[in-house]
Amino acid sequence: MMIALLVAVSMLTFGAMSLLGDPLFNILGPVAGDTENPENLAKINAAKEQYYLDKPLPERYVRWAGDFLTGDFGVQFSTDGQPPVANLIKERLPRTLRLMVMAQILAVAIAIPWGVLAASRANKPSDRISTFTAFLFVSLPNFALAVILFYVFALKLDWLPDTYNATDPFFGFTHKHRFTQLLLPAFTLALPTASVYQRLLRTDLITTLQEDFILMARAKGESRRKVLYGHALRPSLFSVVTIFGINAGALIGGALVVEIYFRIPGVGTAIVEAVLREDFPVVLALVMIIATGFVVLNFLVDILYTFIDPRVRR
Amino acid sequence: MTDTLKPTDVEILDASDQVPADSIAKKKLGIGFWLAISWLVFIVGLAVFAPVLPLKDPDQNFIQTEEKENAITGRVTESPIQPPYAPSGDHLFGTDSDARDVLSRTIYGARVSLVVGFAAIAFGMLIGGSLGMIAGFFGGTFDKVVSFLFLVLLSFPALVLAILITTLAERSLFTISLTLGILAVAPVGRLARAATLVFAEREFVAASRTLGAKPSRILRREILPNVMIPMSALALLGMGVSIVAEGALAFLGLSVEKGSTWGKLIRTAVNSTSDLENAPWMAFTPIGALFLTVMALNFAGDRLRDYFDVKELSI
Amino acid sequence: MSESPLLVVEDYHVGFRTETGLAKAVDGVSFTLNRGQTLGIVGESGSGKSVLNRGFMGLVSSSRMIESGSVLFDGQQIVNQDRQDLWGKRIAMIFQDPMTSLNPVMKVGKQIFEPLRRHLNMDKGQARERAIELLTSVGIPSPAQRLSQYPHELSGGMRQRVMIAIALAAEPEMLVADEPTTALDVTVQKYILDLLRELQQEHGMAMTLITHDLGVARGRTDEVMVMYGGRKLEHAATETLFADMHHPYTEALLASTPSLAHPKHTRLFPIPGSPPDIVDPPPGCRFSPRCMYAQDRCTTDNPETTSLTDHEYACFYPVGSDAGAEALKHNQDAGQTATGLKIGRAKEGAH
Numbered sequence: 001m002m003i004a005l006l007v008a009v010s011m012l013t014f015g016a017m018s019l020l021g022d023p024l025f026n027i028l029g030p031v032a033g034d035t036e037n038p039e040n041l042a043k044i045n046a047a048k049e050q051y052y053l054d055k056p057l058p059e060r061y062v063r064w065a066g067d068f069l070t071g072d073f074g075v076q077f078s079t080d081g082q083p084p085v086a087n088l089i090k091e092r093l094p095r096t097l098r099l100m101v102m103a104q105i106l107a108v109a110i111a112i113p114w115g116v117l118a119a120s121r122a123n124k125p126s127d128r129i130s131t132f133t134a135f136l137f138v139s140l141p142n143f144a145l146a147v148i149l150f151y152v153f154a155l156k157l158d159w160l161p162d163t164y165n166a167t168d169p170f171f172g173f174t175h176k177h178r179f180t181q182l183l184l185p186a187f188t189l190a191l192p193t194a195s196v197y198q199r200l201l202r203t204d205l206i207t208t209l210q211e212d213f214i215l216m217a218r219a220k221g222e223s224r225r226k227v228l229y230g231h232a233l234r235p236s237l238f239s240v241v242t243i244f245g246i247n248a249g250a251l252i253g254g255a256l257v258v259e260i261y262f263r264i265p266g267v268g269t270a271i272v273e274a275v276l277r278e279d280f281p282v283v284l285a286l287v288m289i290i291a292t293g294f295v296v297l298n299f300l301v302d303i304l305y306t307f308i309d310p311r312v313r314r
Numbered sequence: 315m316t317d318t319l320k321p322t323d324v325e326i327l328d329a330s331d332q333v334p335a336d337s338i339a340k341k342k343l344g345i346g347f348w349l350a351i352s353w354l355v356f357i358v359g360l361a362v363f364a365p366v367l368p369l370k371d372p373d374q375n376f377i378q379t380e381e382k383e384n385a386i387t388g389r390v391t392e393s394p395i396q397p398p399y400a401p402s403g404d405h406l407f408g409t410d411s412d413a414r415d416v417l418s419r420t421i422y423g424a425r426v427s428l429v430v431g432f433a434a435i436a437f438g439m440l441i442g443g444s445l446g447m448i449a450g451f452f453g454g455t456f457d458k459v460v461s462f463l464f465l466v467l468l469s470f471p472a473l474v475l476a477i478l479i480t481t482l483a484e485r486s487l488f489t490i491s492l493t494l495g496i497l498a499v500a501p502v503g504r505l506a507r508a509a510t511l512v513f514a515e516r517e518f519v520a521a522s523r524t525l526g527a528k529p530s531r532i533l534r535r536e537i538l539p540n541v542m543i544p545m546s547a548l549a550l551l552g553m554g555v556s557i558v559a560e561g562a563l564a565f566l567g568l569s570v571e572k573g574s575t576w577g578k579l580i581r582t583a584v585n586s587t588s589d590l591e592n593a594p595w596m597a598f599t600p601i602g603a604l605f606l607t608v609m610a611l612n613f614a615g616d617r618l619r620d621y622f623d624v625k626e627l628s629i
Numbered sequence: 630m631s632e633s634p635l636l637v638v639e640d641y642h643v644g645f646r647t648e649t650g651l652a653k654a655v656d657g658v659s660f661t662l663n664r665g666q667t668l669g670i671v672g673e674s675g676s677g678k679s680v681l682n683r684g685f686m687g688l689v690s691s692s693r694m695i696e697s698g699s700v701l702f703d704g705q706q707i708v709n710q711d712r713q714d715l716w717g718k719r720i721a722m723i724f725q726d727p728m729t730s731l732n733p734v735m736k737v738g739k740q741i742f743e744p745l746r747r748h749l750n751m752d753k754g755q756a757r758e759r760a761i762e763l764l765t766s767v768g769i770p771s772p773a774q775r776l777s778q779y780p781h782e783l784s785g786g787m788r789q790r791v792m793i794a795i796a797l798a799a800e801p802e803m804l805v806a807d808e809p810t811t812a813l814d815v816t817v818q819k820y821i822l823d824l825l826r827e828l829q830q831e832h833g834m835a836m837t838l839i840t841h842d843l844g845v846a847r848g849r850t851d852e853v854m855v856m857y858g859g860r861k862l863e864h865a866a867t868e869t870l871f872a873d874m875h876h877p878y879t880e881a882l883l884a885s886t887p888s889l890a891h892p893k894h895t896r897l898f899p900i901p902g903s904p905p906d907i908v909d910p911p912p913g914c915r916f917s918p919r920c921m922y923a924q925d926r927c928t929t930d931n932p933e934t935t936s937l938t939d940h941e942y943a944c945f946y947p948v949g950s951d952a953g954a955e956a957l958k959h960n961q962d963a964g965q966t967a968t969g970l971k972i973g974r975a976k977e978g979a980h
Contacts, residue, residue: 008466016478124692135616139609141558143565143577144601147584155591212729219688219724220744220795221717234734253473257562261584272566275477283478291469309734310779 002295009291010068013284014061064281068288074281085285088270093289096266100255102182103189110194111240115201116228119236122206131202137195142254146188146261153184185262189254196247197240204236211235237308245301248294347617350610357607361424370415372422372574398593408595410583416599419579423600424607426487426575431557433491435549438498438556445499446506447541451514451533460503467500473562480568490563490570494556505548509541543622550615554608561604576600633704635803635835636662636685641698641708643677643684643859645691650908654680656859657698664802667829667836669846669867671882672856675904678839681856682805686720687712703802718748721796725808727788731780738776741795748799763794767824786817790824797828803835810845822849843883847871855879858905858915865940875940875947877922901970914944922946922956923966 055063067074073085118130137145208214209232217231256268263269267286274282360367378399379392401408407417442464449460467475479493513519519536527535557576563569564577583597584590590597643655655677662668670678683689685700685707700708702715716722724730732740738760745756757776764772767790780788789809796804806825810818826849829836838850846853846867853870855863855878863876874880884898902919905911911918917927924946932943946956960966 004462005465005469008462009469012466012470013478135613136609139554139612140605141561141608143562143580144605147580147590147597147601150584151590151594151597155587212724212726213732215688216722216724216730216792216795217732217743218690219686219716219722221713221715221747221799222743223713226743231732231735235732249468249471252471253562256471256473257565260566271474272477272568287470287474287478290471290474294469294471311733311781 002299005295006288006292007065010065010284010288011061013287014064015057064284068285073285076279076282085281088282089267089285089289092265092267092270095264096255096259096268099182099185099189099259099264099266100251102186103193103251103255106186106190107193107197110190111197111201112233114194115198115205116233118198118202119205119209119232120224120228122202122209127202131199134195134198137192138199140192142188142192143257143261145191146185146258149184149188150261182264185258185264188258188262189251192254193247193251196243200239200243201236204239205232208232208236234308238305241301241304241308244304245298248297252290252294343617343621347614350614350617353606353610354614357424357603358428360421361428364418364421364425367421369418369421372414372419375412375414398589398596400593401595407599408593410596411589411593416596419574420576420600420603423574423576423579424603426570426573427557427560427577427604428607430487430491430494430560430570430575431553434494434556434560435498435502435552437492437495438502438552439545439549441495442499442501442503443506443541443545446503446508447510447533447537449503450507450510451529451537457507461507464500464503464507467496468504472497472559476559476563477566477568480563485569485571487570487573490560494559497559498552498556502545502548502552505544506541509544510537513537513540544619547615547619547622550611550618554611554615557604557611558608576604580604634661635664635703637699637701638662638685639699639701641681641685641700642696643680643689644695646693646695647908651695652908653859653910654907655684656907656910658856658859658861660854660861660864662803662835662837664835665830665833666852667826667838667850669850669853670837670839670856671841671843671846671853673841673882673900673904675858675907676856677859677907678856679807682722682807682837682839686716686722686805688716688722717744717796717801718799719801720803720805721799721801722805722807723789723792723796723809726812727780727785727792728812730792731788733780735779736776737778737780737783737791741776741791741798744795744798759798760794763798764791766828767791767794767797768820769794785813786821789813789817789821793821793825793828797832800832801834803837804829805837805839807839808841809838811841818845825849842886843879844886855882858910859907860915861934861941861943862916863940863942863944865942869940873940873949875935875942875949876916876944877920877946877948877953878916880948881919881921917966918968919970920968921960921966921970921972922948922953923960923968923970924956925967928967 064074071086073089075084076088114130114134118127121127140148214227214232217227222230252268255266256271258264259266259268260272267290271283271286271290273279274286375397378395378397380395381390382393383390397409398411399409407415407420409415410419445460446464449457476493476497479496480490514537519532522532522536560569560575561577561580564575565581567581569575569577579600580597583593583600638661639659640657641655641659642653642657645652645654658677658681660668670681672678680689684694684696685702687707687710696708698708699706702720707715731737738757741760741763742751742753742756745751745759746753749759751759760776761772764775769775769787769790775783775787775791780791783791793809804825809825810821813821822845825836825838828834838846840846843853843855848867850867853863853865853867854861855876857878863870863874863879865874870879874883878900881898881900885900886897900919905915905918911928913926913928913930914920914923914932917923920927922944926945930945932945934941934943935947944953946953960972965971
């Protein structure tokens with residue numbers, strides 16, 4: 001199923017990108033249009049042969065898929081010298097991953113205590129306020145939140161750096177610097193995500209807290225904290241884990257916007273650049289990596305279920 | 315008269331023996347719902363009637379001048395002030411860096427943003443809704459194919475798919491709406507399918523089946539009206555999502571080429587850090603309009619969902 | 630023994646604020662429970678028996694709940710106090726449904742260790758040892774293995790035994806058993822009930838056994854209290870009650886319930902009507918709308934509690950008395966009671 005899904009995704013992307021236009025232009029520049037000059041024609045034919053551009057679409061797809069599976073992602077058509085796409089991925093992917101992992105950790109770290117607190121005071125004024133706050137964040141688009149956070153924390157309060165130093169911030173700077181550079185973008189991603197988690201966690205927790213085993217735990221004399229975190233939390237994580245998978249798509253989209261706004265050279269920036277430059281192999285490789293990540297993540301979510309609830313184990 | 319009291323009865327009855335739940339909320343749409351609807355009516359009204367409302371021309375440059383005394387000659391001349399101008403009685407929400415009125419630009423921006431949002435979800439409803447209903451009703455191979463198609467669409471990170479499509483064609487109002495509409499197909503379709511599956515099992519459908527009603531008639535007359543209920547909530551939520559998605563595209567510079575949308579206004583306003591720092595009203599006016607509208611759509615959709623008690627729907 | 634009683638409940642009320650008014654779930658109940666004694670609390674669903682116990686234990690977590698009156702536990706007033714330091718350590722509780730009362734995502738062992746570590750400050754090794762002892766004492770085979778299993782891997786009866794083991798872990802002075810066998814198979818019920826009685830006597834605990842089944846109380850309790858609509862209708866030593874019950878409700882309850890005490894295929898007589906509205910209860914005796922003995926007086930005046938040596942009841946026309954017999958005959962002749970309940974021929978004795 002997972003494989004079929006990925007094949008379908010890749011075919012769709014491949015097909016769509018092939019309709020885009022002439023990759024020759026990306027490789028050779030203006031020369032590509034010049035079929036009069038025999039010297040250029042030779043170049044064109046050589047390039048066509050090298051990248052199988054003269055072959056029919058299905059064959060090109062199969063060749064590409066074969067290469068992709070063996071780890072050969074092709075070359076960047078639109079960059080001089082056509083360096084392999086793998087180079088770009090190696091450079092960009094860690095940044096995006098770092099950003100997303102940081103955002104997820106922040107989101108979970110915010111959502112769990114927030115959800116537990118809200119559920120334990122369900123329907124009291126403090127809970128209503130927190131529910132409303134969560135609602136505000138859910139309704140606030142990523143790019144708007146990025147602008148607001150940037151305005152408040154980078155421009156007005158000047159707590160965090162307002163520019164991302166693209167000249168290799170991951171090697172030349174201290175850990176602290178790296179951290180603060182990613183803090184604003186990560187928060188931009190984390191706050192709405194945390195709000196979604198909080199809403200789900202709160203609802204599930206309220207249901208769990210009415211369960212008999214919670215009453216039993218209280219009757220055993222467990223502390224309030226222990227009852228909430230030790231007994232009620234784990235069985236209430238189902239919806240959060242489910243949405244964790246589903247939300248990954250939104251998070252990727254969000255990361256894309258955030259990367260562009262905060263000028264982080266990650267996968268998101270790369271994909272937008274590549275699309276605009278019609279760089280076929282780059283887009284294909286990046287879309288496939290994102291789609292694969294998404295599918296794999298959802299597979300991991302299924303495994304996570306069994307960790308949360310032993311009853312799911314077969 | 316039954317002779318025995320079964321243990322199962324006791325279990326059911328025992329619920330009343332327990333503590334009454336704290337949150338037995340009466341089913342009401344509530345004032346928040348009507349506030350949200352009011353805002354939506356208000357903003358749609360503004361957008362529709364913008365040309366006949368006493369608004370400033372959104373494209374006119376309202377250059378302000380001041381009297382300046384030339385230090386050397388001592389002569390007083392009228393010289394233009396560098397825009398953007400801060401909010402004032404004349405320009406309630408200030409002007410942008412080309413001295414255009416931010417308020418009227420925001421209202422005119424609503425026209426495109428709302429049309430895109432509405433058209434997208436309408437497309438999603440039409441295509442996704444009918445595919446989902448037919449798949450859910452008839453099942454079989456068609457159902458498998460459609461379900462797989464939905465899954466493929468969902469496996470694409472939405473924004474990436476949107477970027478792909480928008481680069482394929484020229485970015486007109488139509489293609490942008492279509493792109494976002496395609497994004498809406500899978501989520502809408504899945505809900506429609508799930509809801510159809512539920513209703514197809516119900517007695518009234520079985521009843522009309524045994525009466526010999528044609529499947530197409532059952533779909534239209536029995537299932538459609540029932541599926542429309544959860545779908546109405548999804549339509550509101552989905553329109554919010556579409557408006558945000560348009561904003562995100564615009565923010566990336568990939569939305570409609572002609573005309574302004576909220577997303578484009580925000581993008582222009584934040585393009586330079588100094589503009590954002592010195593003239594925040596340029597960015598925050600469209601952000602505010604977008605935020606309020608999306609929030610109103612979300613809230614109304616949420617309330618409607620609770621009102622009809624639709625479980626399958628979640629953000 | 631001239632020891633002071635463990636639990637003294639006096640004029641105890643529990644109410645819930647609802648939109649239609651105050652629901653009086655427990656309406657002025659008094660009783661005394663001595664150490665090492667078992668009190669059966671019997672009534673239909675909605676009689677307030679569960680709320681009474683959860684109420685004085687302080688386990689009702691609803692902001693709508695109000696309690697008043699006096700409950701002395703070991704001489705200490707606990708009404709409207711924080712009772713968390715009693716839970717598990719001095720008063721333990723077992724619940725009706727072992728399927729839902731054990732944490733489904735926590736190993737059985739950990740659930741038993743918790744009270745041991747918290748209340749008895751045991752370390753992991755000690756707790757483990759003690760848990761095995763406990764499981765053995767409640768009759769669970771291969772206890773060491775059970776510790777690393779999850780509740781869903783055990784049968785209903787096993788789970789109830791585990792719950793009992795958890796409740797007894799910290800050697801509490803009192804045990805509240807809330808319908809401990811209702812959710813179990815009939816064949817398992819008897820074993821669990823007898824086990825509870827045995828353990829209660831062995832540990833010298835006080836126990837309240839809450840049940841809708843009078844037959845369950847028979848032979849396993851020292852006293853029985855019958856509740857209806859939040860009030861106590863009859864209270865007597867168990868043997869006295871079964872030998873000579875006075876309240877028509879008690880009689881009807883016994884006749885209506887299929888119970889372990891009944892031989893198979895006994896004809897059962899359901900009580901007509903349903904439990905009273907506790908927000909706006911009927912005037913007079915609360916049982917009058919459903920009572921075969923009801924006379925005009927029952928619909929206006931609330932009967933005072935009559936106290937004999939070891940027997941209390943609140944009825945104008947008690948079963949077995951001349952007044953009662955006369956009232957029943959009068960109603961049978963009229964074909965209906967004072968509250969309009971249609972009755973036919975004389976009801977056959979329930980026992």
